[in-house]
Amino acid sequence: MKIPSSTASLVTASLIFAGIAVTVVGIGKTKWHAKTNELRARLDAARRPMTSETVDFNTLTTLPPPVQRFFRTVLKDGQPIVAGAYVKHKGTFNMSESGEKWYPFTSDQRVVTQRPGFDWDGRIKIMPGLSVHVHDAYVAGDGILHASLLGLFTVADMLDKSDVAAGELMRFFAEAAWYPTALLPSQGVRWDAVDEKSAKATLEDGDAKLTMLWTFTEAGSIDTVRAEARGRAVGGKVIPTPWQGRFWNYTQRLGMSIPLDGEVMWLLPDGPKSYWRGHIDEIVYELAQ
Template sequence: MLGKLLIAAGMLATISLAATTLGKRRWEAGTKALRERIEAARLPVMPRTVDLDALDGLPAPVQRYFRTVLRQGMPMLASARMQHRGMFNMGSQEASWKPFESDQLVVTRRPGFDWDARIAMMPGLPVHVHDAYAAGEGVLHAALLGLVPLADMHGGAGIAQGELMRFLAEAAWYPTALLPGQGVRWEAVDAYQARATLADGPVSVTLQFRFNADGLIDTVQAEVRGRTVGKRIVPTPWQGRFWNYQTRSGMLVPLEGEVSWLTAEGALPYWRGTITAIEYQAAK
């Protein structure tokens, strides 16, 4: 009996290892193809250097932000590569926080990014996730072990808009992408807030940025963003919050953040993360 149990356990371990290896290979191939699409859509970044003298006419808190986080004449950013670790809330109603690690590629012009995450549902059973915006298309793909599909949404309209919102909100990590010469249009709200609008072809998004007393981005908020609840997409107010600003490549960028849905019952955080590494490619 013991021998049969040991044989069965060995077979299960072999099957699990084979599935993990196959899933990893398939996921990596999909990541490569997705990022090639993002790279193929690149456009030249112009101008190639930051000109703080060209900020006249922007809302006062936006001017203060750029003068705080950037330096005159520094290179504009063409892309960023970053790694995160943190916790992701897998529950739609009740909290179910799971640890994650991720690698993210961002291209600033044409806007594009791929967040490639591994969420530890339980030991040995990771969920792989692509949350991306590629050549005007939104992508949300999740698969257990990289093999068993849990979510697979691609396309324009609502999903593309939601992903372009994410690109715009996370530009606190690649701040030259927020300059008006990069397609962002700023509108004054008050002494500490301004609205930013970014269009990519037919996809256009507007977010409200709140700046703190130090001139840094504190929160970014959307009136509505598509929230997945079961098999439905529910328009829900959405907010990102940033803190722990540090100097990286001559810029002040936040290393920690939290993202929440703002429901009728209150804020429902679903992402809390820390940047563990970040590298930039300058415009050429």
């Protein structure tokens, strides 16, 4: 049976296109992987010696009551301090500034607690075979937000601006719910009383200094973390906006009680606007020695 020349040409063109697509995807993955390795090498190069290696409940007696209750709930006296972590997530991300355009994502994240830093390597699937790769990071005092289609074509790039760095340090601080020893006074965090269910915590890194409001459940775990002004990208500009993270579904990992689920939102005049909802699939800790 003879195949019509037009059909043969179409098949040939389809095979060529498929081959080009596979090549482009492969190049993108290789390029993105190299950038991930570079960022994480910088994270490790900026590390500082741990100021303490174990949890000491004797150092908690001057803290506000809800903070004392939190540490005694989620930690054990004498357990090792977390020096770093590897985290894998899955969830959904809202890519619309004003509406609701939720897309699935998977990600892996490297965290170092001293000097504070992380790299979130996310892949947001916007359609079959097409993903936006995202580095959201705080490395050696620099804030990094880089999004790239297929890992090749940049669609957003924010680097080293003071508001970006402050926003990324806020993210590190809020996500300490996953590595709660990083919130201890021995790790450089100062706690100030607010009321019986909340307290303010202050963290400094280099020239950056930030204070956030933490609220706790009756059981003693973290419920929400709030910043009064985090940089929000709107129409190409960065607008300081109230921001909040919420955590739930606590479980035990290496003697610590941590949340497996979280949600992040902007607190806008017309109500909260969520943009990240995620679940921890896996978390592996590096402990101080």
